[in-house]
Amino acid sequence: MMRLSPFNIVSLTLGLAFLYLPMLILVIYSFNESKLVTVWAGFSTKWYGELLGNEAFLDAAWVTLRVAVVSSTIATVLGTMAAYVLVRGGRFFGRTLFSGMIYAPLVMPEVITGLSLLLLFIGLGVDRGVMTIVLAHTTFSMCFVSVVVSSRLVTFDRALEEAALDLGASPLDAFRLVTLPIIAPAVISGWLLAFTLSLDDLVIASFTSGPSATTLPMKIWSSVRLGVSPEINALSTILIGLVTVGVVAASLATKQSAIRAKRDEQTAARTA
Amino acid sequence: MAETVFAPWDDPSEKPLIRFRNVTKRFGDFTAIDDLTLDIFEKEFFALLGPSGCGKTTMMRMLAGFEDPTSGAIELAGQNIAGVPANKRAVNMMFQSYALFPHLSVWDNIAFGLRRESSDKTAIAARVDEMLKLTRLEKFARRKPHQISGGQRQRVALARSLAKAPKLLLLDEPLGALDAKLREATQFELMDIQEKTGTTFVIVTHDQEEAMTVASRVAVMDEGRVMQVDTPQQIYEAPRSAYVADFIGDVTLIEGKASARVSQVAPEAVETDVAAIAAHLPRSAQPNALGMWLHDKVLAPVIGPRVEPVLQLPAPDESEKASSADTPDAGIDIAWAEGQPPLIAIDADPALDGQTVKLALRPEKVAISKTKPDAVNVLRGKVIDIAYLGNLSTYHVELENGAMIKAQMANTRRVSRRDIVWEDAVWVSWTGTAGVVLAS
Numbered sequence: 285m286m287r288l289s290p291f292n293i294v295s296l297t298l299g300l301a302f303l304y305l306p307m308l309i310l311v312i313y314s315f316n317e318s319k320l321v322t323v324w325a326g327f328s329t330k331w332y333g334e335l336l337g338n339e340a341f342l343d344a345a346w347v348t349l350r351v352a353v354v355s356s357t358i359a360t361v362l363g364t365m366a367a368y369v370l371v372r373g374g375r376f377f378g379r380t381l382f383s384g385m386i387y388a389p390l391v392m393p394e395v396i397t398g399l400s401l402l403l404l405f406i407g408l409g410v411d412r413g414v415m416t417i418v419l420a421h422t423t424f425s426m427c428f429v430s431v432v433v434s435s436r437l438v439t440f441d442r443a444l445e446e447a448a449l450d451l452g453a454s455p456l457d458a459f460r461l462v463t464l465p466i467i468a469p470a471v472i473s474g475w476l477l478a479f480t481l482s483l484d485d486l487v488i489a490s491f492t493s494g495p496s497a498t499t500l501p502m503k504i505w506s507s508v509r510l511g512v513s514p515e516i517n518a519l520s521t522i523l524i525g526l527v528t529v530g531v532v533a534a535s536l537a538t539k540q541s542a543i544r545a546k547r548d549e550q551t552a553a554r555t556a
Numbered sequence: 557m558a559e560t561v562f563a564p565w566d567d568p569s570e571k572p573l574i575r576f577r578n579v580t581k582r583f584g585d586f587t588a589i590d591d592l593t594l595d596i597f598e599k600e601f602f603a604l605l606g607p608s609g610c611g612k613t614t615m616m617r618m619l620a621g622f623e624d625p626t627s628g629a630i631e632l633a634g635q636n637i638a639g640v641p642a643n644k645r646a647v648n649m650m651f652q653s654y655a656l657f658p659h660l661s662v663w664d665n666i667a668f669g670l671r672r673e674s675s676d677k678t679a680i681a682a683r684v685d686e687m688l689k690l691t692r693l694e695k696f697a698r699r700k701p702h703q704i705s706g707g708q709r710q711r712v713a714l715a716r717s718l719a720k721a722p723k724l725l726l727l728d729e730p731l732g733a734l735d736a737k738l739r740e741a742t743q744f745e746l747m748d749i750q751e752k753t754g755t756t757f758v759i760v761t762h763d764q765e766e767a768m769t770v771a772s773r774v775a776v777m778d779e780g781r782v783m784q785v786d787t788p789q790q791i792y793e794a795p796r797s798a799y800v801a802d803f804i805g806d807v808t809l810i811e812g813k814a815s816a817r818v819s820q821v822a823p824e825a826v827e828t829d830v831a832a833i834a835a836h837l838p839r840s841a842q843p844n845a846l847g848m849w850l851h852d853k854v855l856a857p858v859i860g861p862r863v864e865p866v867l868q869l870p871a872p873d874e875s876e877k878a879s880s881a882d883t884p885d886a887g888i889d890i891a892w893a894e895g896q897p898p899l900i901a902i903d904a905d906p907a908l909d910g911q912t913v914k915l916a917l918r919p920e921k922v923a924i925s926k927t928k929p930d931a932v933n934v935l936r937g938k939v940i941d942i943a944y945l946g947n948l949s950t951y952h953v954e955l956e957n958g959a960m961i962k963a964q965m966a967n968t969r970r971v972s973r974r975d976i977v978w979e980d981a982v983w984v985s986w987t988g989t990a991g992v993v994l995a996s
Contacts, residue, residue, distance in 0.1 A: 461668075
C-alpha cells in the first residue's frame with residue numbers, strides 16, 4: 285500500500301469535505317430532536333415517523349415514482365430506436381441534421397424546454413397533470429438514452445446482425461435475439477439515467493404539472509420556501525440512502541462480472 | 557468404382573451451381589466489381605484470391621445477400637437471386653470475425669439457424685449434436701464463446717454455418733485469426749469437412765498458399781476483374797498474365813523482344829542435311845560395294861562383322877554452342893539485353909514474333925552452379941543475397957548487365973558445407989520449357 289504524502293492527504297480531505305459536508309450536515313440534522321433546523325437538541329428519529337404520516341409527501345413520492353418509471357420506459361424505447369436509426373440507418377437524407385437535433389435538448393436550458401412544452405400543452409388544450417409531466421420527462425430524457433445507446437451501437441460488430449440474417453432470422457428477430465441482448469447493458473443504463481433525471485427534475489415538472497399532480501422535488505421546494513423543516517431533512521436522508529445503496533450495488537455487480545469474464549478467459553486459454 | 561478426376565468445369569454438360577453474369581457493382585464512383593462473369597460448380601472448393609480491395613469480399617457479400625449487384629445477374633441453381641434477402645437464401649456464411657453470438661452458448665449458437673426454420677426440438681438437438689461431433693466440440697457445448705480458444709471459436713463458426721446444410725457455404729478469410737501452425741491443420745480439416753458434407757465452398761482469401769492448398773479452383777482477382785480462373789497447378793505453372801504470375805508465388809520477370817525460332821528445314825530434313833554435309837567431308841579409305849559384299853558373306857565368320865564408319869560433323873565453335881546446337885527449332889528467342897545471348901522458350905507460341913514479351917521464371921526452376929552447366933539457357937552472374945528458408949535457399953543473382961534473377965535450391969546439405977556464398981561468380985541456367993512466356 286502506498287503512503288500518502290501530507291499534501292495528498294490535505295487535497296483528499298478538502299475535496300471530500302467540499303462534496304460531502306453539506307450532505308453530512310443534512311443527515312445529522314435529520315436526527316435532531318428540535319424543530320429548529322439549526323439548533324441541535326439531541327438525537328431522535330421522530331421526524332421519520334412524522335414523514336410516514338404526512339399524506340402530502342407520500343402522495344408526491346408516489347406521483348414522482350410513477351412519472352419516473354413510465355417516462356423513462358417510453359424514453360428508453362424511443363431513444364433506442366432513434367439511436368439505432370442514426371447508427372445503422374446508413375446515409376439517408378438529413379442524417380447529420382437529425383443526429384445534431386437529437387442532442388440539442390442536452391444543452392438546451394431546462395427553463396426553455398419547460399416553457400416551450402407548457403406553451404404546447406396550452407395550445408393543444410391538454411389538461412395538465414401526471415400525463416403532461418410524463419410527456420415532458422420523456423421528451424428531455426430520450427436524448428440521454430439515445431446518446432448512451434448509440435455509443436454502444438457504434439462499437440457493436442455489425443457482422444453479428446448479418447450472421448443472424450444469414451442464418452435465416454428476419455430483421456426483427458435479428459434485433460430481438462441478437463442486437464438487443466448484446467446492447468442490453470447500455471439500454472439498462474440509459475433507462476436508469478432517464479429514471480434518475482426524472483426523479484430529480486424540478487424545473488420542467490413545475491412548468492408542465494397542473495394542480496392535480498405534484499412531484500416530490502416540487503413538494504420539497506415549496507415546503508422549503510415556507511421554512512426548512514426537519515421532515516425535509518429526513519426525507520432527503522432517505523433519498524441519499526437509496527441512491528447510495530443503488531450506486532454501491534451497481535458497482536459491485538460490474539466488478540463481479542468483470543472478475544468472472546477474466547476467469548473465463550483464463551480457463552479458455554488453459555484448455556486451448 | 558472407377559476413380560474419376562473432379563473437374564466439372566471441363567464438362568460442358570455440367571450445370572454450374574452459381575453463375576455470375578456480367579455482374580457490376582458500384583459504390584458511388586468506385587467500381588468494386590467490373591462486368592464479371594464466372595461459373596462455380598457443385599461440390600467445388602472455390603477460392604477467390606486477390607489483394608485487399610480487389611472486390612473479392614464484395615462478391616462474397618453479393619452471394620450472401622448483403623449487397624445487390626448494380627447490374628447483371630447472379631444465379632444460384634439456375635435462379636436469379638438478386639433481390640432475395642439474406643435470410644431467405646440457401647447460402648450460409650462463415651464470417652471473418654466469426655461473429656459468434658456472445659450471449660449464447662456454443663450449443664445455442666449452432667442451433668440458432670435451425671430454430672429459425674423449425675420448431676422440432678428433437679430434430680434440432682440431433683443436428684446440433686451431429687455438428688458438434690463433426691467439428692469435435694462436444695466438450696464445449698455449454699461454454700460461451702469467450703470461454704473457448706480462437707481455434708475452437710473458428711470451429712463453432714464453421715459448425716454454425718454448416719448446421720442448416722446450405723447449398724453453398726461462404727468462408728470469409730476463415731483462418732486469418734489463427735497462428736501459422738493451427739492454420740495449416742485447420743486447412744486440412746476444412747478440406748476434410750468439405751469432402752464429408754459435399755457442400756460447395758467458396759473461400760475468400762488474400763493468402764495464396766491457403767488458396768492453393770484448399771481449393772479445387774482459384775480465381776485470381778484484381779480491381780474488380782477476374783484475371784484467371786484455373787486449378788492451382790495451372791495457375792502456378794501456366795499463369796496467363798504477368799499479374800497472376802507475380803501474385804502467385806515468387807517469380808522473376810524478364811522483358812524482351814520475341815522472334816520466332818521456326819526452322820527453315822523440317823526435322824527429317826536435318827538428317828538429310830547431315831548426310832549432305834558428310835558428302836563434302838574429306839573421304840577416308842573405304843571399301844566399295846563388292847568389297848562389302850565379300851566381307852559380309854565370306855570374312856565375317858572369321859574376322860567379325862564389318863565396322864561402319866561414323867559420320868561426324870566438325871565441332872561447332874563457341875558462339876554456336878550456347879543456343880542452336882542441340883535445341884529444337886521451335887518456340888521463340890527473346891532478345892532481352894545488349895550483348896547477351898537470347899533466351900530460348902521452346903514451348904512458346906511462335907506467333908508472338910516481333911512482340912515485346914515477358915518471360916516468367918519460377919526460382920525453383922532456375923538452377924545455380926559454380927561451373928558452367930550444359931543447358932539451353934545459361935547466364936553468368938554474381939550472388940548478391942541468399943535468403944535461407946530452412947528447407948530451401950533463394951539466391952538473388954545479379955547478371956552481367958545488372959538484371960536480377962532468383963534461383964532456388966533445396967538445402968540437402970548443412971549450411972556450413974554450402975559451397976555457394978555471397979559475391980560468388982555463378983552460372984544460372986534453366987531449360988527451354990522452364991519459363992512461361994507472357995504477352996505484355
